[in-house]
Amino acid sequence: MANEIRVSFQFDVTNGNFSDSIVRSNKQFDQASDGGGNPGTIEIGTSEESVAFSELGTEGFLFMENLDDTNYVQWGFATTDYGGRIEAGEIAFFRLEPSTTLYLKANTAACKVNFRAYED
Numbered sequence: 062m063a064n065e066i067r068v069s070f071q072f073d074v075t076n077g078n079f080s081d082s083i084v085r086s087n088k089q090f091d092q093a094s095d096g097g098g099n100p101g102t103i104e105i106g107t108s109e110e111s112v113a114f115s116e117l118g119t120e121g122f123l124f125m126e127n128l129d130d131t132n133y134v135q136w137g138f139a140t141t142d143y144g145g146r147i148e149a150g151e152i153a154f155f156r157l158e159p160s161t162t163l164y165l166k167a168n169t170a171a172c173k174v175n176f177r178a179y180e181d
Contacts, residue, residue, distance in 0.1 A: 064089035066122065066179070068154075094118055097179030105134050106171045109141065112163045114178045120157035121181030127151055129172035136165045147174070156181075 068090070072083045099116045114120045127134050127147040135143035136153075138161065147153055149172075157178070165174070 063091050065092040065095075066090040068122075070154075090122075092121065092180060094180040097121070098177055100176050100178070102128065102173050102175045104171050104173050105165045105167045107167050107169065109164055109166045111140075112165065112176060114157065114161065117178060117180050119159050119181040120161050121179045123153075123155060123157050123163075123179075124175075124177040125153045126175040127172055128175055129167075129170075132168045132170050132172050134165055134167050134172050134174055136163055138163065140164050 066089065068085075068088045070083065070085045070088075074081050096117050099114070100112065103110075103112065114123075125136070125147060127149055129149045131149050133146050133148045133151075136145045136147065137143040141164075143164070143166065145153065159181070
């Protein structure tokens with residue numbers, strides 16, 4: 062089969078005189094193997110935690126959603142090196158490099174984060 066993964070994306074911003082929009086519809090990608098959806102919802106504490114995707118043969122797309130109403134979660138690909146942040150209620154979606162470990166830390170209180178990692 063082909064095009065097992067379909068992604069649509071829309072981002073709009075309007076702030077005073079500034080506005081911008083990005084729309085990408087029905088992007089399609091192949092998935093070589095049929096694994097994914099793991100590891101689900103994990104509570105990330107204020108001390109660094111790591112999430113590995115060892116249940117997948119080869120990591121592919123990752124969807125993350127911060128389910129907290131107040132606090133943000135920092136994330137990165139090396140211990141104590143957080144290059145990303147997911148504010149309360151925000152999402153992130155990107156493709157992982159194979160054999161990736163993600164390092165995360167909640168800001169002031171533990172946050173539940175929904176992770177959905179898919180086989181490439």
